[in-house]
Amino acid sequence: xxxxxxxxxxxxxxxxxxxxxxxxxxxxxxxxxxxxxxxxxxxxxxxxxxxxxxxxxxxxxxxxxxxxxxxxxxxxxxxxxxxxxxxxxxxxxxxxxxxxxxxxxxxxxxxxxxxxxxxxxxxxxxxxxxxxxxxxxxxxxxxxxxxxxxxxxxxxxxxxxxxxxxxxxxxxxxxxxxxxxxxxxxxxxxxxxxxxxxxxxxxxxxxxxxxxxxxxxxxxxxxxxxxxxxxxxxxxxxxxxxxxxxxxxxxxxxxxxxxxxxxxxxxxxxxxxxxxxxxxxxxxxxxxxxxxxxxxxxxxxxxxxxxxxxxxxxxxxxxxxxxxxxxxxxxxxxxxxxxxxxxxxxxxxxxxxxxxxxxxx
Amino acid sequence: xxxxxxxxxxxxxxxxxxxxxxxxxxxxxxxxxxxxxxxxxxxxxxxxxxxxxxxxxxxxxxxxxxxxxxxxxxxxxxxxxxxxxxxxxxxxxxxxxxxxxxxxxxxxxxxxxxxxxxxxxxxxxxxxxxxxxxxxxxxxxxxxxxxxxxxxxxxxxxxxxxxxxxxxxxxxxxxxxxxxxxxxxxxxxxxxxxxxxxxxxxxxxxxxxxxxxxxxxxxxxxxxxxxxxxxxxxxxxxxxxxxxxxxxxxxxxxxxxxxxxxxxxxxxxxxxxxxxxxxxxxxxxxxxxxxxxxxxxxxxxxxxxxxxxxxxxxxxxxxxxxxxxxxxxxxxxxxxxxxxxxxxxxxxxxxxxxxxxxxxx
Ligand SMILES: NC(=O)c1ccc[n+]([C@@H]2O[C@H](COP(=O)([O-])OP(=O)(O)OC[C@H]3O[C@@H](n4cnc5c(N)ncnc54)[C@H](O)[C@@H]3O)[C@@H](O)[C@H]2O)c1
Ligand SMILES: NC(=O)c1ccc[n+]([C@@H]2O[C@H](COP(=O)([O-])OP(=O)(O)OC[C@H]3O[C@@H](n4cnc5c(N)ncnc54)[C@H](O)[C@@H]3O)[C@@H](O)[C@H]2O)c1
Ligand SMILES: [Zn+2]
Ligand SMILES: [Zn+2]
Numbered sequence: 001x002x003x004x005x006x007x008x009x010x011x012x013x014x015x016x017x018x019x020x021x022x023x024x025x026x027x028x029x030x031x032x033x034x035x036x037x038x039x040x041x042x043x044x045x046x047x048x049x050x051x052x053x054x055x056x057x058x059x060x061x062x063x064x065x066x067x068x069x070x071x072x073x074x075x076x077x078x079x080x081x082x083x084x085x086x087x088x089x090x091x092x093x094x095x096x097x098x099x100x101x102x103x104x105x106x107x108x109x110x111x112x113x114x115x116x117x118x119x120x121x122x123x124x125x126x127x128x129x130x131x132x133x134x135x136x137x138x139x140x141x142x143x144x145x146x147x148x149x150x151x152x153x154x155x156x157x158x159x160x161x162x163x164x165x166x167x168x169x170x171x172x173x174x175x176x177x178x179x180x181x182x183x184x185x186x187x188x189x190x191x192x193x194x195x196x197x198x199x200x201x202x203x204x205x206x207x208x209x210x211x212x213x214x215x216x217x218x219x220x221x222x223x224x225x226x227x228x229x230x231x232x233x234x235x236x237x238x239x240x241x242x243x244x245x246x247x248x249x250x251x252x253x254x255x256x257x258x259x260x261x262x263x264x265x266x267x268x269x270x271x272x273x274x275x276x277x278x279x280x281x282x283x284x285x286x287x288x289x290x291x292x293x294x295x296x297x298x299x300x301x302x303x304x305x306x307x308x309x310x311x312x313x314x315x316x317x318x319x320x321x322x323x324x325x326x327x328x329x330x331x332x333x334x335x336x337x338x339x340x341x342x343x344x345x346x347x348x349x350x351x352x353x354x355x356x357x358x359x360x361x
Numbered sequence: 362x363x364x365x366x367x368x369x370x371x372x373x374x375x376x377x378x379x380x381x382x383x384x385x386x387x388x389x390x391x392x393x394x395x396x397x398x399x400x401x402x403x404x405x406x407x408x409x410x411x412x413x414x415x416x417x418x419x420x421x422x423x424x425x426x427x428x429x430x431x432x433x434x435x436x437x438x439x440x441x442x443x444x445x446x447x448x449x450x451x452x453x454x455x456x457x458x459x460x461x462x463x464x465x466x467x468x469x470x471x472x473x474x475x476x477x478x479x480x481x482x483x484x485x486x487x488x489x490x491x492x493x494x495x496x497x498x499x500x501x502x503x504x505x506x507x508x509x510x511x512x513x514x515x516x517x518x519x520x521x522x523x524x525x526x527x528x529x530x531x532x533x534x535x536x537x538x539x540x541x542x543x544x545x546x547x548x549x550x551x552x553x554x555x556x557x558x559x560x561x562x563x564x565x566x567x568x569x570x571x572x573x574x575x576x577x578x579x580x581x582x583x584x585x586x587x588x589x590x591x592x593x594x595x596x597x598x599x600x601x602x603x604x605x606x607x608x609x610x611x612x613x614x615x616x617x618x619x620x621x622x623x624x625x626x627x628x629x630x631x632x633x634x635x636x637x638x639x640x641x642x643x644x645x646x647x648x649x650x651x652x653x654x655x656x657x658x659x660x661x662x663x664x665x666x667x668x669x670x671x672x673x674x675x676x677x678x679x680x681x682x683x684x685x686x687x688x689x690x691x692x693x694x695x696x697x698x699x700x701x702x703x704x705x706x707x708x709x710x711x712x713x714x715x716x717x718x719x720x721x722x
Contacts (some may be wrong), residue, residue: 078443089510092682117478120505120516121596144481149450155481156517235482321453 006220010227011234015139015163017220019212024166025056031162034098034123036063040084040111041102042071045129048172053102053127065091069110073260076106076145078154084114098123098161104130104177105137105265109155112143116158126160129169131181132266135188135222138163140230140241146260150319151252157235165219170210175302180266182207182301183247185218187273188225190294191246194340196221201293204300239344246334246342247272253319254307263308270303271360275316278356279348280335290339306360313354320353367581371588372595376500376524378581380573385527386417392523395459395484397424401445401472402463403432406490409533414463414488426452430471434621437467437506439515445475459484459522465491465538466498466626470516473504477519487521490530492542493627496549496583499524501591501602507621511680512613518596526580531571536663541627543568543662544608546579548634549586551655552607555701557582562654565661600705607695607703608633614680615668624669631664632721636677639717640709641696651700667721674715681714 006017014031018024039053046068057064067087069080088097099122101111108126115124126138144155170178182204189197200207206214226244233240250272254263277294280286298305307316320331330347337343367378375392379385400414407429418425428448430441449458460483462472469487476485487499505516531539543565550558561568567575587605594601611633615624638655641647659666668677681692691708698704 078439082439085508085515086510089508089514117505117515117517119514120503120518142481144478147446147450149447153450153480154446154478156478157481 008220008223008227010224010231011139011159013159013162015165015223015227017165017167017216017223019167019216021052021056021166021168027164028056029060029062031125031164032062032098032123033161034096035061036065036093036097037100038088038093038097039064039066039100039102040069040114041066041107042069044071045103045107049102049129049169053100069107073106073146073255073265076110076260077147078145080110081114081117081145084110085118088114088118095119095122098125100125100127101138101160102127102129103133104128105133108133108138109143109152110145112141112158112160113145113155116143116156121158123161124158126163128163128165130173131170131178131219132184133181134165134167134170134219135181136184136226138165139223139226140244141234146256148259149256151255151260165223167212167215167219170215176264178208178210179302180264183266183270183273183298183303185222186294186297186301186303187244187246187269188222190273190277190336190339191243191334191342192225192229192340193221194338196225197293197297197339201297204297208301242344243334243342246336247276249320249331249333250275250307250316253316254311256319257311257315258308267304270298270301271305271307274298274305274360275307275353275356276333276335278359279333279352280337280345282352282356283335283345285335285337285343285345287338290336293339294336307357313357316357317350317353369581369584369588371585371592372500372520374520374523376526376584376588378526378528378577378584380528380577382413382417382527382529388525389417390421390423392486392525393423393459393484394522395457396422397426397454397458398461399449399454399458400425400427400461400463401430401475402427402468403430405432406464406468410463410490410530414461430468434467434507434616434626437471437621438508439506441471442475442478442506445471446479449475449479456480456483459486461486461488462499462521463488463490464494465489466494469494469498470504470513471506473502473519473521474506474516477504477517482519484522485519487524489524489526491534492531492539492580493545494542495526495528495531495580496542497545497587499526500584500587501605502595507617509620510617512616512621526584528573528576528580531576537625539569539571540663541625544627544631544634544659544664546583547655547658547662547664548605548607548630549583551634551638551697551700552604552695552703553586553590553701554582555699557586558654558658558700562658565658569662603705604695604703607697608637610681610692610694611636611668611677614677615672617680618672618676619669628665629668631659631662632666632668635659635666635721636668636714636717637694637696639720640694640713641698641706643713643717644696644706646696646698646704646706648699651697654700655697668718674718677718678711678714 008015128138147153251268254268281291369376489499508514612629615629642652
């Protein structure tokens with residue numbers, strides 16, 4: 001692990017983790033093979049970083065344009081996709097362009113989806129600016145948008161040309177967004193890596209303070225874990241990649257029920273992790289001691305373990321039946337059987353789910 | 362070539378050409394691996410064939426549902442995609458479904474695009490009912506929709522599970538639609554196969570009368586030609602598949618200018634073929650004798666060689682600049698250099714294009 005630039009090449013696109021963007025100009029230049037870049041970002045991120053990114057390409061032959069969309073998960077829908085495509089077509093952009101996603105998971109998912117369907121596919125680069133997008137959404141090629149009837153229901157698998165992770169972006173990230181990112185970090189450790197979970201328990205305070213070494217190791221570790229899974233099971237055809245949806249069945253139910261606004265993705269996932277852990281405990285798959293360690297770590301990261309007050313167990317059940325993971329209307333859930341190990345539990349009974357949700361109320 | 366069922370396996374999905382659907386029930390049953398089929402078709406085709414298809418699955422464990430959309434190229438847009446997805450989500454369909462496209466190119470392109478983005482991809486089967494879709498659009502995995510600013514500007518590459526071509530469908534096809542299909546047939550012969558062009562010249566009248574042997578050979582030949590190209594250059598990364606766009610640069614300009622209504626796709630392509638042939642003649646790439654043979658064959662198939670009266674040369678040029686084939690705003694065109702042979706002519710001058718269009722006015 002070099003000090004300033006880590007390149008991971010486990011899939012067929014590079015994932016580069018850097019610090020201090022301003023000295024890494026060549027990284028961008030090397031990775032882009034078209035003469036036209038269109039940065040897609042939102043109003044919030046624009047004020048912080050748009051000029052910086054544009055400046056990188058000053059004095060080069062590469063032309064830069066940008067499309068600014070409103071900020072928020074509730075704009076991650078088919079109508080914003082149409083708006084962006086209309087803008088691209090109005091400027092007569094050919095297939096020979098690179099879309100650059102500058103933002104969190106929302107911007108990344110939207111930009112990638114546009115890239116996958118604009119003139120049947122153009123290049124795109126992920127430049128994730130949130131912890132959540134740096135450790136999770138920018139990697140793995142899942143792109144898409146929400147539908148009022150369900151989270152991420154419209155999308156494709158589409159690979160970025162490269163992923164450039166600048167850790168310095170995290171300095172301006174609101175604390176609540178930072179915590180949200182740790183939900184996915186904790187997720188990886190529970191389903192895949194006990195040693196990493198132990199490390200997180202010991203370093204959570206350093207991480208929350210954005211300690212340089214701790215954050216660098218944490219992001220690197222998560223990228224490695226995700227890339228390993230994705231390189232084996234890119235399109236979620238085997239059950240391996242499905243494990244990454246741990247906590248997401250309940251999480252997506254919350255996000256959809258709350259109309260993609262008030263709850264952050266990571267917060268919803270945190271509750272989902274808590275519920276799934278409780279179910280596992282009730283089903284005697286995981287020990288109470290380990291279940292408690294999971295709940296404690298979530299709390300230490302300032303993450304919620306109870307869902308929205310107004311959501312009753314049957315609200316979760318209704319949404320769960322429409323989950324992408326289900327085959328033939330049976331509810332399957334990813335459950336941790338011990339810290340670092342998880343399984344897909346088939347055809348789970350509604351009573352246990354209800355019980356677990358009530359416990360955490 | 363067996364008498365009743367031809368299977369072509371040049372790509373990794375079977376293309377089956379059959380006659381008399383009613384006796385080939387097992388073909389469908391064998392090819393579908395999900396327990397739920399959703400037929401997507403339009404109001405016109407519904408009255409002719411929906412019951413027939415539904416009956417095939419009577420007394421099987423496979424459940425059938427259908428979504429009926431309005432008839433017409435002008436409905437091939439993102440808004441219909443959203444409508445179909447909403448219907449699928451309302452019925453809580455999981456990823457474990459097969460969409461069955463029952464119709465012409467419009468239904469096939471729409472259904473395939475929905476299949477490619479619904480929950481990140483479900484299976485789909487093409488059951489093309491027009492000559493154009495049987496010889497061209499159902500094969501090759503290009504799916505998508507139009508945008509007011511351009512034809513097929515939104516889409517993906519997504520393979521069907523199989524293509525089932527029932528020649529009997531052609532009996533109810535309006536004559537004008539039949540002629541439209543021959544534009545793509547003639548296209549193949551000009552760019553790829555001189556012997557086939559000669560055969561078409563000799564058999565065009567039999568074909569227009571839907572003579573069984575002639576139509577069977579014609580569809581088989583076109584499928585073979587397209588499959589060969591697609592198997593070598595699936596995603597149009599080499600220039601080979603680009604050749605299939607012969608005539609389409611001008612054709613798409615006409616369709617877009619006319620707002621996807623009055624002109625049929627094949628009619629627009631026929632004019633495009635005529636203009637490109639004229640340009641080739643002006644550029645001394647093809648002999649006048651061969652150029653005339655091309656124009657004559659188009660006319661014999663009752664196809665137009667002049668564009669809409671109201672379209673001036675500069676209307677074509679404007680649209681052409683936004684064409685998917687262009688790289689860096691230079692207009693590239695596919696030109697026949699002799700019957701059976703074509704090239705991508707780079708950076709063509711606007712004067713010659715204007716001249717050719719004026720010639721055909
Ligand atoms: N594609 C995948 O594999 C995948 C995986 C996990 C999550 N996701 C998706 O990711 C989305 C959540 O992503 P997110 O948590 O990054 O949310 P987000 O994209 O909404 O970003 C969070 C907020 O932080 C702001 N912001 C971003 N970077 C900033 C910075 N550096 N400084 C200051 N403010 C900044 C944004 O404007 C936004 O208001 C969800 O839609 C989720 O479904 C996708
Ligand atoms: N994906 C590709 O590779 C590809 C290739 C070529 C064309 N296309 C697309 O295909 C579309 C044109 O397809 P098309 O020419 O089949 O038009 P279409 O789908 O509009 O069908 C033509 C008309 O015939 C009717 N019809 C269809 N089958 C019938 C039958 N058996 N009996 C009676 N009526 C019938 C339809 O309802 C419609 O009114 C265009 O949108 C074009 O862009 C796509
Ligand atoms: Zn997530
Ligand atoms: Zn065509």
